[in-house]
Amino acid sequence: MASFNKFNLDPRIKRIPEGYGYGNAWLLAAENGYVLIDPAVPPEKVELKDQVMALIATHGHYDHVGKADAWRSFNRKLELMIHEAEADMIMDKTLNASLFFGRGIDIAKPDILLRDGQEIELGNNLFLRVFHTPGHTRGSCCFLYLSKPDAERENYIALITGDTVFATDIGRMDLAGGSEEQMRRSLARLRKLREELPSDLPVLPGHGSATTLEKLQKNYWFMHH
Ligand SMILES: [Zn+2]
Secondary structure, eight states, X not given: OGGGGGSOOOTTEEEEEOSGGGBEEEEEEETXXXXXXXXXXXXXXXXXXXXXXXXXXXXXXXHHHTTHHHHHHHOTTOOEEEEGGGHHHHTOTTTTSTTTTTOOOOOOOOSEEEOTTOEEEEETTEEEEEEEOOSSSTTOEEEEEEEOSSSSOOEEXXXXXXXXXXXXXXXXXXXXXXXXXXXXXXXXXXXXXXXXXXXXXXXXESBSOOEEHHHHHHHOGGGOO
């Protein structure tokens, strides 16, 4: 998307277009390589594939985790992390929505289950903080990518939102595990989080253009009270 290129991403972040529905996978720098957020693209399409150290999924839809098994056969040391409420979903071609989109893909079970509030250590003082934000699916998560140079300071790098929040809309709630009520609560939580984070923090969604917290707040109904 043309508008995407106007956005200067932190050099620790690389976007990999997924192709389907303007999907985004993200490589985030870790100590010894990168973590891949949303293994939706196969290893052969990722130039830095040999540097991928872990697979983390924002949620269990196949257009976000569909290539997790290809990655785990490419490198048997790779583990797939996903929220615990999403585990059963990825293994079922109906629930992971791959049948809905015309392909039937069961994915092998995740290796590590994530919980709200947990921090994934990436080394080099880099972390991913897990925010469970159900609504699009039961186990949808946002991840706050941050560095902690010392015990007192936290530097925020980006918020990865999956299909919970896009630059101009929110995720659909009509597929398996979707819930308008849960989405309302998750959006309220993101609004609260917005007050604690820098307004120019990049927001990296699962589809379409990147944005910032400030732009979401200024322009879109879902970020207002
Ligand atoms: Zn989805």
